[in-house]
Amino acid sequence: MSDRSDLPAYEGPPVNVPPPPGWRVESVALTGEPRRLPPQDHAAINADEQRARLVTHWITLVSVALMFTVLVIGLLNG
Template sequence: MSDRSDGGYQGPPVNVPPPPGWRVEAVALPGEPRRLPPQDHEAINAAEQRARLVTHWVTLVTVALMFTVLIIGLVSA
């Protein structure tokens, strides 16, 4: 590196401190957090079980279709 000052990087800007006596005018304090609505855990579990069942059936049908297409492709080749 060279010590030339031909418009290259001049370093970071100078840090200017705030004037003496400067303070933040006010600090906003947050209010109390809201209460969450009650949850129906049984309904949530039932919905998750139905979603899991649908996912398993979609996967099963997709794999069956994949093997059917593979077998048809091998037999007709």
């Protein structure tokens, strides 16, 4: 291994120079009033969530059945 005594010592972070007294940001951008959100169709949202839940359940059911089938075939052949 090489000797690290030939490397310069770490002197720490540079000195932070504070801003001059009385310094302030020249301007602050003012935002406008927020827009109103469009009305939501809660019945349609609930129907979409129910359909998504049904699709998720079917995909899970098919995946578990497929994994179980592969497991049984593997056990019968092994």
